[in-house]
Structures are given as C-alpha cells and as structure tokens.
Amino acid sequence: xxxxxxxxxxPRSYQLDAWKYYENGGRRAVEVWHRxxxxxxxxxNLIVKAMIQRPGLYWHLLPTYRQGRKIVWNGFTKDxxxxxxxxxKDLIASKNDTEMRIILKNGAIYQVVGTDDTDSLVGxxxxxxxxxxxxxxxxGAWDLVRPILAENDGWALFIYTPRGNNHxxxxxxxxxxxxxxxxAVLKAGSGPESTKRDDDTPVISDEVIQDERxxxxxxxxxxxxxxxxxxxxxxxxYYGKQMLEMLQGIPKRITNVPYExxxxxxxxxxxxxxxxxSIIFFQQINxxxxxxxxxxxxxxxxxxxxxxxDKKNYVYGDHFAPHDINVKEFTAxxxxxxxxxxxxxxxxxxxxxxxxxDGIQAVRDILPRVWIDExxxxxxxxxxxxxxxxxxxxxxxxxxxxxxxxxSHACDAMRYLAWGFRTQKKYTxxxxxxxxxxxxxxxxx
Numbered sequence: 001x002x003x004x005x006x007x008x009x010x011p012r013s014y015q016l017d018a019w020k021y022y023e024n025g026g027r028r029a030v031e032v033w034h035r036x037x038x039x040x041x042x043x044x045n046l047i048v049k050a051m052i053q054r055p056g057l058y059w060h061l062l063p064t065y066r067q068g069r070k071i072v073w074n075g076f077t078k079d080x081x082x083x084x085x086x087x088x089k090d091l092i093a094s095k096n097d098t099e100m101r102i103i104l105k106n107g108a109i110y111q112v113v114g115t116d117d118t119d120s121l122v123g124x125x126x127x128x129x130x131x132x133x134x135x136x137x138x139x140g141a142w143d144l145v146r147p148i149l150a151e152n153d154g155w156a157l158f159i160y161t162p163r164g165n166n167h168x169x170x171x172x173x174x175x176x177x178x179x180x181x182x183x184a185v186l187k188a189g190s191g192p193e194s195t196k197r198d199d200d201t202p203v204i205s206d207e208v209i210q211d212e213r214x215x216x217x218x219x220x221x222x223x224x225x226x227x228x229x230x231x232x233x234x235x236x237x238y239y240g241k242q243m244l245e246m247l248q249g250i251p252k253r254i255t256n257v258p259y260e261x262x263x264x265x266x267x268x269x270x271x272x273x274x275x276x277x278s279i280i281f282f283q284q285i286n287x288x289x290x291x292x293x294x295x296x297x298x299x300x301x302x303x304x305x306x307x308x309x310d311k312k313n314y315v316y317g318d319h320f321a322p323h324d325i326n327v328k329e330f331t332a333x334x335x336x337x338x339x340x341x342x343x344x345x346x347x348x349x350x351x352x353x354x355x356x357x358d359g360i361q362a363v364r365d366i367l368p369r370v371w372i373d374e375x376x377x378x379x380x381x382x383x384x385x386x387x388x389x390x391x392x393x394x395x396x397x398x399x400x401x402x403x404x405x406x407x408s409h410a411c412d413a414m415r416y417l418a419w420g421f422r423t424q425k426k427y428t429x430x431x432x433x434x435x436x437x438x439x440x441x442x443x444x445x
Contacts (some may be wrong), residue, residue, distance in 0.1 A: 005052060006045040006415035007088045012203075014186055015042050021182040022046055025444065029182035030175035031159045032168075035225040036203055037186055039159045040072050043130040044083050046157065048288075051108035052091070055057040056127035058110050060147075063136040065114030065404070072132070073112050102199045115141035116405060118297070127154045134160045134170030138406030140381060155251045162230040165247050166385045167378075169230040188226040219297050236388040236398045236410075242367040254381060257292040260285070264317030267309070268417035269348075270409050271325060271337060272298060277305060278413040280380065281314065284421070289370045294377040295407060302337055306344045310414045320420035322412075351416045356402065359415035383410035404432065 004383050015038065018031055040060075043423050047058045062068035084102070093105045100112035113120065113319040115137045129145055131137060131291040149156055160168055175183040190205035209226050213219075225230035231248075233240025246253040259265070263283045270278040277300070279294035295308055309316070320433075325338045325348055338348055354362075372381055386407045389398035402408065 002086045003090065003209055004041050005049050005088075007048065007086050009045050009086055011042065011043070011045075012038060018042070018182060018184060020185040022050075022157075026182055027149075027153070027155045027321055028175075028180065029157050030171055031157065031182075031184050031186075032157060032162060032172055032228050033184075034188040034204065034228055035161055038084075038203075040075060040132055041077060041083060041086070041160060043132060043157060044086055047110055047128060047130065048087055050128050050155070051104055051110060052106070054127055055104070055106045057109040057125060058108070058114045058128045058130075059126045060110065060130045060132065061115050061137065061141060062132050063113065063114065063138075064116045067133070068112040068114050069100060070379050073097075104275060118144060118406075121145060123153070124148075124229050125152060127152060129154070129156045130158065130379070131158045132160065134158045134171070134286070135163035135166060136160070139167040139379070143366040153160045162228055162232075164224075164232065164237065164385045165230055165244065166234075166382045170378075172230070177307065185290075187228050216264070219303070234386055236391065237385065238387050238389070238402070239363065239367060239384050242364060243381075245333075245406045246367065246372070253371045254374050255371070256375070257290050257371050257377075259283070259292050259314065260290075261315065264419075265314040266317045266320070268320045268413045268420065269322075270412035270416065271321060276409040278380075279305060279309070280410075280411040280417055281312070284416065287416075288371050289366060291370060291372045291377055291380070294380040294410070296379055302340050303344060306341065319346055319418075320351050320414055320416050323350045323353045325350060349420065351420045354419055356415070357400070359419050360402075362418035363411075364412050366421070380410045380414070383407035384414065387411040 018029060019042070021029060031039070043060060047060065051058055060068070060072055062071060072083060077083070087102055087104075087110070091104050091106075092102060094103045095101070102110045104110075115121075115131075118141050120140055121141060125148060126145065127149075129149065131142065134142075145156070147156065158171060162168055162172075172183070173187075175181040189206045189209050201218075204226060209222060212226075213222060217225075218235060220232040221235045223232045224235070231244075233244050237243075260283055263285060265281055265283055266284070268280045270276075272278075276296055276298040278297040281295070282289055282291040284290070293312065293314075295305070297304070297308075319341075321338075326336045338350070341348055349373055374381065383406070386405075387410075388403055388407075390401050390403040391398055402411075
C-alpha cells in the first residue's frame with residue numbers, strides 16, 4: 001500500500017519556500033503570515049511528514065489548551081474537511097480525544113498542547129514543535145523546549161500574526177538577521193500596482209479587507225491580522241497605548257536602566273500559591289519610577305525567592321505585597337506568609353485591598369513616569385504589552401475583566417507597585433552630593 005505524503009494536501013504557492021526549507025533539513029523558522037493564510041493546516045502536514053520520517057513526539061502548541069482544541073483538534077478547512085483528516089487513517093494506531101493525541105503505527109506521537117500550562121512540558125522529549133500564534137503564547141514555553149530540541153537535533157516552527165511590540169517581534173527581528181533561520185512575512189491584499197509588495201498573497205483581497213473595515217473591524221486589528229504590522233498595540237490590551245509610547249517615544253523609556261547604589265531598591269510582589277510568583281525591583285528618584293530588574297518563577301516557596309533577592313546584592317527599601325499575604329496557611333505550620341517572610345528578614349507592607357479596575361487605572365497613571373530595563377525585564381515588558389481584557393466568544397466582544405493568562409502575574413505585581421505608591425505618596429529624593437544630571441536622570445541621557 002502506497003500513501004502519498006502530504007496526504008490530500010499540497011502547499012500553496014506562497015507556502016512552498018517554507019515547505020522546501022524543512023524538506024531540505026531546516027531546523028528553525030519564523031513565518032509571520034496573515035490571517036487565513038493556512039498556518040495550522042501547513043503545520044499539521046509538516047508534522048505528519050516528520051512523524052513518518054522520524055518517529056517520536058511532536059507538539060502543536062497553542063496559547064491555551066482550549067484554543068488548541070477549538071482551532072486545531074476540532075478545526076476545519078474552508079472546504080469543510082477536518083484538519084485531522086490529513087493523518088492517513090491507515091497509519092493511525094490510536095486516537096485520544098481527551099488528551100488530543102494521535103499515535104501512528106510506527107510509534108510516532110502527535111499532541112496538541114496549550115502553553116498556559118508550561119509545567120506539563122517539563123520532562124518530555126519532543127523532536128518537533130509548532131508554536132502556533134506564538135505572539136500570544138507564554139514565551140517561557142520556548143525557553144523550556146529550546147534545550148531539548150538542541151540536544152536531539154529537533155526542529156521548531158513559529159507561525160503567527162503580530163500582536164504588538166512583544167516577544168513575537170523580537171523573534172521576528174532575530175530571525176531576519178540569522179542565516180540559520182528561515183524567515184518570511186506574508187501580507188494580505190494586493191494594493192495598487194504601483195505599490196505591490198513581493199510578500200503579498202492572493203488569499204485575501206483588498207475588497208475583503210475593506211468589507212471587514214466597513215463591518216467595524218478596527219484599524220489596529222486590520223494592521224495586525226492582514227498587514228502583519230508589529231506597531232499596533234494588542235487589541236483589548238489595558239496598557240497598549242502607554243507601552244507603545246514607552247517603546248517608541250522620545251526619549252525611549254524601555255532602555256538600559258542602571259542600578260543606583262545610593263538609592264534603596266523597593267520590590268512589588270504577586271505571590272502565587274500553585275502558580276507563578278512575580279517580583280518587580282525598582283527605584284524611585286523624584287517622580288521617576290525606574291524598574292531595573294524582574295524575577296518570576298513557579299513551584300517555589302518564599303525561602304527560594306528571598307534567597308534569590310539576596311543574590312542580587314541590592315540595598316532594599318520597602319517590599320509591597322497583596323493584602324492576603326496575612327492569611328495563615330496549613331503548610332506553613334499555621335503561620336501566614338507575612339510571618340514566614342519576617343522570620344527570613346523581609347518585612348512586607350501590605351497593599352490595601354482594591355478593585356482590579358482601580359488598580360489597572362493606577363498602573364495607567366504611573367506608566368508615563370516609569371522606565372524599564374529592556375534586558376532584565378523582558379518578560380515584564382511582554383506581559384504589560386499583552387495584558388488584555390477577556391474575550392467573550394459568545395457575545396463576540398471583550399468583557400470588563402482581565403484575561404487570566406501568563407501575563408497576569410507580572411501585571412498583578414505592577415498593580416501592587418502602582419497602588420502601593422499611590423496610597424503611600426512617598427518619593428525618594430536624589431542624593432544631595434550630586435545634581436540630577438546624566439548620572440541620575442535617565443531622561444537627560
């Protein structure tokens with residue numbers, strides 16, 4: 001019996017270059033393709049081919065487990081065919097709908113995975129990974145998978161439309177400059193003949209884009225979805241405009257932010273129980289808030305984070321934490337985390353209880369005077385750019401509550417920072433032995 005692979009599918013003309021890259025042994029690619037360019041169908045067929053050539057574990061990663069089921073596992077083509085029908089039935093040994101897993105007769109495994117649970121990725125050994133909608137994913141997932149693929153000569157495909165100036169853009173910029181990576185940007189529409197681009201595709205016409213515009217689709221979303229623009233903020237993002245100003249304004253306030261030894265370092269914490277704990281390290285000089293470091297981890301106790309703080313050799317000031325730090329825990333012998341921290345030498349100041357909406361507004365109010373280190377605080381920056389309202393799929397609109405995803409922990413810590421200083425109204429003056437010059441005022445540098 002002969003089965004042609006890819007099965008009942010062939011790459012579209014604009015997909016051929018990426019397909020041939022992997023056929024010729026390519027290992028890393030960033031494909032920034034517009035909406036409806038056939039990203040996940042391309043990915044599935046690439047995985048099927050790889051599973052036959054090299055049996056092993058292959059992941060199709062989406063931002064959330066739920067999206068993985070909706071978009072990929074239950075996905076259909078515009079012709080009404082199931083995405084999973086591109087796995088030849090005669091090659092399938094078993095199919096598990098609950099775990100979204102297909103095992104071929106040669107032992108190869110395909111599984112749809114959500115990066116909202118990065119702990120589930122630990123301890124496995126995939127040979128190939130597709131990061132679909134990577135610009136919306138927790139970037140920490142790639143950090144976990146990267147060394148595994150490097151060790152077993154595995155491959156990775158990042159395929160997405162832009163979502164603001166975040167980790168998706170950084171990966172895109174890196175791949176453009178790295179000859180070891182394949183890179184392409186495919187935009188929809190054709191434009192007038194005088195401005196026709198080489199990276200246009202024939203899938204979505206200018207008329208269709210105009211129809212979407214007249215139906216109420218925002219220009220920001222059109223720029224992202226169809227023209228693959230990284231410059232528009234994430235639609236529904238709470239801090240999109242403020243972060244865009246920090247990234248692109250003059251002066252640019254996401255830059256190198258040095259530690260000033262003569263000024264105390266304050267911290268703002270979001271304390272997780274069964275998930276991540278986030279700590280923002282910042283100094284305040286006059287009206288400026290300078291965030292020069294950030295720490296996030298999960299599955300660790302207070303002792304771990306305080307030990308990591310000590311390694312940084314900062315001179316500390318205040319430590320802000322949410323009000324529930326005073327709740328007693330059975331796992332701590334009936335002591336609260338406030339008491340445990342005090343025994344370890346850290347005295348927390350509890351941030352007053354407040355509505356999340358008020359805290360979000362406090363962050364908006366403080367961001368115009370905030371500076372963030374672009375290297376040490378990369379994850380915090382990504383989180384602030386991506387923190388958004390929850391999408392109501394039934395109503396097809398955004399709700400008034402935040403989407404609790406990977407960006408929530410960092411943004412909660414930022415909320416405690418903003419609220420703590422809003423209520424305390426405390427400012428640290430610049431040292432008296434120096435005027436506010438280039439050494440102390442980043443704005444003048």
